[in-house]
Amino acid sequence: MRDLSGACLCGAIALQVRTDAVEARECHCTQCRRQSGHVWAFLTVPWDAVEWSVAPAIYQHSDKADRGFCAECGSYVYWRERDAGTVDLSAGLFDQPTGLHLGPPSFTGNKGDYYQVSPWTPSE
Ligand SMILES: [Zn+2]
Incomplete structure (x- = not known):
């Protein structure tokens, strides 16, 4: 286990995560592309593993899912299925x-038509 720290663009939201997760994922689905501006990369951790300096503002994405963002700078900080017990934190x-x-x-079949996805190779 280790501690990861991070913040939104303006710093109003800071976070600490205690986790052993090391694999971030990138998602090419239409939803992720539209709400992030391109491909979204994220790290999935237990919701309870995250400590926030300030609770992110919430956009209710659907009746099951929320997107957290900074009310000051608009940074996209997380996507969360409310009942899942985990949260996908923006890797950036x-x-x-x-x-x-x-x-x-993930979801490379739904990628935008303006770029190519390079074949994935595991890092050492
Ligand atoms: Zn901010």
């Missing part, structure tokens, strides 16, 4: 070195 929030590596991409 974390302070470096993150100790993370990128796993295989």
Whole structure:
């Protein structure tokens, strides 16, 4: 286990995560592309493992899921299925070195038509 720290763009939201998760994922689905602006990368951790300096604002994505964001700067900080017990944190929030590596991409069949997805190769 280690502690990851991170923040939104303006710093109003800071977070600490105690986790052994090391594999971030990238998602090419239409939902992730539209709400992030391109491909969204995230780290899945237990909801209870995250300590927030300030609770993110919530956009109710559906009757099951929320997206957390900073009310000051608009940064997209998480996506969460309310009943899942986990949260997908935007990978770009974390302070470096993150100790993370990128796993295989998801939903490449729904990717945008303006880019190619390179064949995935595991990092060592
Ligand atoms: Zn912010």
